[in-house]
Amino acid sequence: MSIIRTSVTTENILSVSQYLQIVNAVLREHVPSQEIVVEGEISGFTIKDGKWIIFDLKDENDPKAKVACFATTFKVTGVFENGMRARVFGYPAVKPWSTFQIDVQTMEPVGEGALKRAYEMLKKKLEAEGLFDQARKRGLPKFPDRIGLITSRDAAAYGDFLRILNNRWSGVEVLFAHVRVQGKEAVPEILAAFDAFNAMGEDERPDVLVLTRGGGSLEDLHAFNDEQVARAVYGSRIPVVVGVGHERDESLCDYVADIRASTPSNAAERVVPNRRDVESEVSMMARRVMDQMDSMLAERGLVVARATRAVGFLLDRERQRLAVATSRLTDGFSSWHTRIRDRVTGAERVLKQIDPKRVLSRGYAIVTSGGRVLSDASSIEVGGEIAVQLGRGAFDAEVLRKNGSGKQKLI
Known part of the structure; x- marks a missing residue:
């Protein structure tokens, strides 16, 4: 094996920055264009200045193997801690301080234990901030004209919701936003759906939003336990109903929602009334109104009868008073007429005498x-x-x- 040593010239001497640029260019060239996904145990987890997240990701099978990770609180939400197993999505890079690290775009806990721990920690955080307060929860319109549905068209929840909706109150307009309900793309797609519905004008906006999916494990429900999604539900200008899987499944979005439905089918039951119940209620109200009208008319009939008798009595009394007054007026007029006639006759005599x-x-x-x-x-x-x-x-x-x-x- 021969060793060839090239001569060193000023042209091939690199600065540290140039060297790092070359290394990063090589990494970008040989690493797939999509994000890499690395899974490991979190250690040294630190948040600096409220926005920079720094931690190491260790390999549980090799204690010496670890990689530095760098993220921002803008990209990474949720609650993480040391010892928690996590899945990191990002790009490899060599930084000027000679650290090989992963620029984290997003991350999520892995495993039932880590997911459960992250769920409980985030639940306490959101509850402390008042996102679960009952006083802020809004009611739903009794007869919505338009419903915004956020779910996957491939999920059973989609068919269940529409079937129950049409059975109970057909004809209501449904604006459907297809999203993935699990996996890496679920969170951004759900957030985009909330943004789109809330950005609609007053005449186009739904009266209520329904976020729903089938049941599953904590990992399956990760998007519904995501902090960003929970805050989107909280910040929605439109009342939100969340219905997840089965009655045993509880997501953080359930706690934040204005109305929690136990299942997708129950979500449909919560947003529209049952037409048969409404018809029965209307019929009952009509009967009640008719009964009240009959009772009122009967009561008014008695009042009219009493009033008629009273009016007859008053008329008789007034007739008598009128007869007396007429007699007095006639007598008075006759007397007055006689006096006037006598005075006229006397005046005529006087006039004749002095004519x-x-x-x-x-x-x-x-x-x-x-x-x-x-x-x-x-x-x-x-x-x-x-x-x-x-x-x-x-x-x-x-x-x-x-x-x-x-x-x-x-x-």
């Missing part, structure tokens, strides 16, 4: 000058013209002389 024509008929005359009645000879001069009104006829004259008190006479 100037009647006086003239007895030989008297009315003498006027210039339209003025003359009662004194001194008020007219000799030569003045006068008008004389007799009982029958009249004539004009001229004053020739007046007499009386040595004055001239009238001719």
Whole structure:
């Protein structure tokens, strides 16, 4: 075997940064484009400044074998601790501080023990934050027009939900969001479905959301125990019903949901009424209303009868009062008429007595000058013209002389 030593020149001397770039380029070239998945036991788990997650992943079969892992709290949610077995999804990289590590994109606990421990720890955390409080839970509309369904079309839960829904209250509109309900893609797909429904306009948005799937192990239900999904249920603007598998299955989403359904079929029962029950209730209400109306009419009939008798009594009394008043008015009018007639007759006699024509008929005359009645000879001069009104006829004259008190006479 021959060894060839190349000469060292300034051209082939690398800086540390250049060396790391080459190593990382080689890693990217030879590692599959998709994420690698590494499973092991967590040790040295630390969260720095509330956002950087640093830990080692150890091989349980080789205590010396371990790999450093780096993540952020933005990408990794849930509760993890030392000794817990976890599955890490990420990309290999060599960092400037000479550490070969995995850049973690997401991670999940593995095994019933680890899953159970993570479940209990996260449950306590969310409960302490108030996500399970009953006071914040909302009721559902009695007759929803539109339902948003989040599940897998391949799951039995999908068929069970729609079958029960149509049997109970057919005709309601269902907006379906197909998602995977387990596996690595389940969480982001469920989150995307919640975002899509909540982003809809008021006229398009469902009245209620249903998140459902069949039963399974803790590992199968991992997406429904994910912190991000639980917070999406909590933060939904639309009331959420969660129905998982069988009655024995309880996910964190069940605790956060506005309504927990024991199964997918029960979820359908919780969101719509039974048409037969509604029809029976309406019929019962109609009978109750008719009975109340009959009772009311009978009661009103008695009131009307009493009122009719009372009105008859009042009418009789008023008729009597009217007859008395009419009699008094007639008598009073007759008396008044007699008095007026007598007064008119007396006035006629007086008028006849003082009627100037009647006086003239007895030989008297009315003498006027210039339209003025003359009662004194001194008020007219000799030569003045006068008008004389007799009982029958009249004539004009001229004053020739007046007499009386040595004055001239009238001719």
